[in-house]
Amino acid sequence: MSTVFIALQANEETRPIIEAIQIDNPKAIVNIEPAMVKIDAENFLIIKRETIEEQIGREYDLEELQINLISLSGNVNEDEDTLTLSWNN
Amino acid sequence: MPIKSTKKYSVTPRDIQKNFNGKQLTYVSWDHHLLFSAPFILCLSPETQFSELVDEGILPTLQADPDLDKINWHEVTWLKANKPWVPDFSKSLADNGLVHKDQIRFHTPNLNTLCGTK
């Protein structure tokens, strides 16, 4: 088992994104650190555009994540609707 | 393994002995004595007597070490290029076989300053 993670800046813009990630990845662990929120998950994490849109009530392009993204680990796969992080093991 | 390059790769080392105005570098360390963090450099003529290297190179540099005065120089053992070696104090560095950028180490039995257990 291997951990994938995504770390986002802790601010008002990312709050609903983090909520959306929690909704889609109920087992993920959310670590609050100075100025940063790091979300760990076992092997796989998914971020869904639709869930974020439900949280913020407007259209969202997953590319907007770039603005507040700090770091991540795992193989990235991104399309219009989802961004996933995964390890192949 | 030869280096991979698009053309012949030939360079001159930047610290060959002839750059040192007739002198050469010797690196010295005192085993099990880590107050002084790293081996230090002495830049001396190859004609320098080994005793001078000790008296004028090593001793002043290591003054701060409380073990320094306790060294019994008759008991000291030496390594050169990480192999046991017996220097002749009355001979020059060159005659002792010390070449440019050689590393010598000395070991002082029963002395062990500031580095925890042996």
Next chain:
Amino acid sequence: MDMKVKQKKLNKKEKYTVQTRDLGWEPTYQSKDKIFPYVEYEGIKIHDWDKWEDPFRLSMDSYWKYQAEKERKYYAILDSFAQTNGHLNLTSARYLSAIKIFQQAITPGEYAAHKGFARAGREFPGAGTQVACQMQSIDEIRHAQTQVHGVSNYNKYYNGFHDFTQQRDRIWYTSLARSFFDDATSAGPFEFMIAIGFSFEYVLTNLLFVPFMSGAAYNGDIASVTFGFSAQSDEARHMTLGLECIKFMLEQDPDNLPIVQGWIDKWFWRGIRLLSLVGSMMDYMLPKKVMSWKEAWQIYGVENGGALFNDLARYGIRPPKGWEDADKAMDHVSHQLMLGLHQWNFGTSFHTDVPTEEEMDWLSAKYPDTFDKYYRPRWNFMKEQAEKGKPFKNMGLPKLCQVCQSPGLYTEPDDPTMLCHRETVFENEKYQFCSDHCMDIFNNEPEKYVQAYLPMNQLFQAPLYGDLNAWMDWVSLRDGVDNGDYELSEDKKNFDKWRNDVKSNSVD
């Protein structure tokens, strides 16, 4: 054909493909060998550049849009930090030593990476790969510039920052970073990608930035938190590029495996040696500590690196050869390096200190197996000497490792009381190393490393011939101002005074 027939809307991947790799073509007027002259000699075999997977798919207009947003935020915060004397909210001006090292050693590296990626962005024959490298190139110059701007305000009030460009080329400890980046940029495009794109960005960058920024946040350095986070958001793209690149090389031809593995071994070790500086920053230079270097290694090295190398095992990749030794050394390196920096602090353009009792207790809690046993006694000795008015300085200039350029202060992997001495002879010339792994790197390409510029050995040559005062001028180090102990420094005196002025003026 009727051009007005409505076409189906392309999805993002398809659209990105037509926007990038479809732009390239097979040349016929000039040979590919002449257009891409550096792509063969390293021995990496690529059969199909179209198999390259674009990690993130940012078109230029999206790139401009999101990056502009980041820039606006960054400079707004920076300006307000400068206008409101934000530096007085630091926990202590002692903290700034970490920033000084960062600026002198890492910022020039960002610029070097910018050049390297521009070169790679031209030399690879695949358009997809080229675009990814070009975007990283422009990001890297951004990082160099935001850092120079971020530190600029500190330079106005504090010492040690003032001549980082000269010090990049001349002062001794910056050559750890300079030689690292010079090594990468003098390598071929594939090795460069493994060196910077994979080893540095993917395996090590989290170790550099995340703890460093948290440290900045803990210590009130809003300027650095902002540039750090802002840069790190690009880093996520860069890391992904590094990972894609290595997978691509391994998938293209089985013959690539041993070459790539060799580079991973080399660059992991070079990287981990360079990052020892960050270890000392975290464990010693932050007045308010975040996590220990060893803890950071556990999270960002062992845990993530472990996951990564498990993932890559399917290609036959094993963890870097130096991994175990690096892991063992985590209990020691930050202490060994800091003890060195402190005793040579007459030659550093930053201040150091003997840690306070409270800090030593923290270190002892974080390093229960090693700190009290090996390192506290030395710090205590230095403290006593200082109290007696005979502060301990090591005027013996250190032997430097021919490869990583560290002083030879690291110990044997299994004996923390014995310095690690390694040497070899090449073409009748002796070379010294800090470790087996640095010696291996040398032995693989001795012709390259014999030319290393070792600042200490140079000091004894023309024109300085060992004259330390002349050396100080030459490296732009103002004795008694930029260097030495923080406790005795002008930085401390000023910071304390300004803070005091603020208090006496402020209204509760």
Next chain:
Amino acid sequence: MQIDVHTISIEPARKAYDHMVRRFGDKPASRYQEASYDLQATENLHYKPTWDPEQELYDTSITKVVMEDWHDLKDPRQYYYSPYVLNRSREQEAVTSTFKFVESRGLIESLPDEVHELAAKILLPLRHAAWGANQHNTFICGYGYSVTFTQPCIYQAMDNLGIAQYLTNIGLMLGGTDLLDEAKQSWLDDSAWQPLRRYVEDCLVVRDPFELFIAQNVALDGLLYPLVYKYIVDDYMAKKGGSTISMLTQFMPTWFDETSKWVNAVVKVAAKESEHNHDVINAWLEQWVSRATAAILLIVEMAIGDKTDEVINDHVNALKNRLEKLGFNS
């Protein structure tokens, strides 16, 4: 405790970094200056490049142009990363909303067939030429010397890519990927495009960064942009009911005017440095401008037919006038 730090004023110990003071005197430095001078290592480069051990890692001798200080080649726009992306971000916003507008109003469908066809025929293969420009500017950035000279080149390279992508998007609107494929085929095979493709490929083997700068940014761009975007699109095609196309290419002529200021400044300062530089650059100009003229002749002819010679002559003369102001009398 957050302390109120507004209340005191502190006399700064110094006004700027030492390397700023050495260059510009003891006064505050601009962000452009801080971002652009001396960031590149100059001394004690550790290793010779394995990709060419006859060069230094940063090497002034790989071009025939000789400068006492390469930092003299600066950018009058004073672009460092931040103003660069901020400007481009503003511009792309305008372009993006135009694209949306054209799409939502179905303006492409209402283009006259002749214009639609012409736009596809002329503009779409140019995305490959823009990609070539991207390659060249990336090269100049990678191998050129000094930050002031090379940083605008990576911006230019990314602009070239952006232009290629805008042209791609226009292609997608005009007729989708099939049309782009057709255009690529023209680029590869049609006789009208071969001189230009040969020009670009010949540039891909030029490894003198300054010569490449002349070939791409002065000679080729200096003819292509005014001819294609200002003349053929904004004038010729607009008159035939194609102003929609000119809305979609709005970025290009503006971009050309903006970047020309920088290109002019570089050429002017380099040529002024010495007679040697002047002569070297002049020889390159003679060679590349005449080649560029030949390279685009058939493309212009394809677009406008009879008037080609006259239009090309006008544009070549305009470029020569521009160069004359930079110190080159032909």
